[in-house]
Amino acid sequence: MLHFVTTNPGKVREARDYLGDDVRQFDYDYAEIQSDDLADIAARGAREAREAAPGDDPVIVDDSGLFVDALDGFPGPYSSYVHERLGIERVQELVAAEDDHGAAFETVVAYADGDGVETFTGRAEGTIVSPRGDGGFGYDPIFEYGGTTFAEMTSEEKNDVSHRGAALAKLADWLDTRSR
């Protein structure tokens, strides 16, 4: 069994697409530390969650953020706090005042078992634009990827290019190689 630490059943379903039916949701509230580096945050969380997980099973923890190039990576690890307090319009205006509108969504998936912790990073590179589209959540309406915002895509289209999917695919490859 592989325990995915999340309160979101949708994430578990997405993880099963990459990792198989062994993935189970594990509702555990680990301490997120303050760090510039998503991998640090997820790795520490996975280490803590594994101590609390049933049996001797491995766990995965994920953390995501939007990193704006011209703002030195802001809001990065604090994307959800900033989304809540400033909202996407203010973030979009901060970026619009800069020359470079480039940004990346990143997800780090941390896998912890008895041997330690490994982290896997997925990225989607795009551009910050005025809000468009009704789908998705968070910063999706202002993140344009290949001419379309994440909020204009179906969840299938978004999963195909998504940072979380890319990180999960890397983890799946690694587990595959290891089990050979």
Added chain:
Amino acid sequence: MLHFVTTNPGKVREARDYLGDDVRQFDYDYAEIQSDDLADIAARGAREAREAAPGDDPVIVDDSGLFVDALDGFPGPYSSYVHERLGIERVQELVAAEDDHGAAFETVVAYADGDGVETFTGRAEGTIVSPRGDGGFGYDPIFEYGGTTFAEMTSEEKNDVSHRGAALAKLADWLDTRSR
């Protein structure tokens, strides 16, 4: 002995003004968690630092932030990250676009000993203005208190009205009452 967890000798000197000569600097890198609440962050840090402190001595940990009213407390616990990434000009412009320019500096001091953890909060209420003054650090040039920005005050003037001093004074009172 009372161990103040900080890399800043100036903070130790300020603490001695309130708590006496028993205060010693303790250079220890505790995990700061992500939380909306400075008291949570400082209390957890103090608990962790006490485990690592020499002997059975108590420790204090402090955490500070600038809380802007119109931005629902932003940047709050992430003030130093936001200062580094956005800078004070961008923060000031975000506030200038709002009707309400009110803000507060807050410091929480957490004291941990064998009995547990207590937290003490100090606040200074002011207004966000265009940068003025060469003193201080961080957000001091845009934080106006009684007509003067923190960056225009001498360190003595600033200490007299400061949030950190207020929190240290509350801790000193509490220790006094307890030892009677």
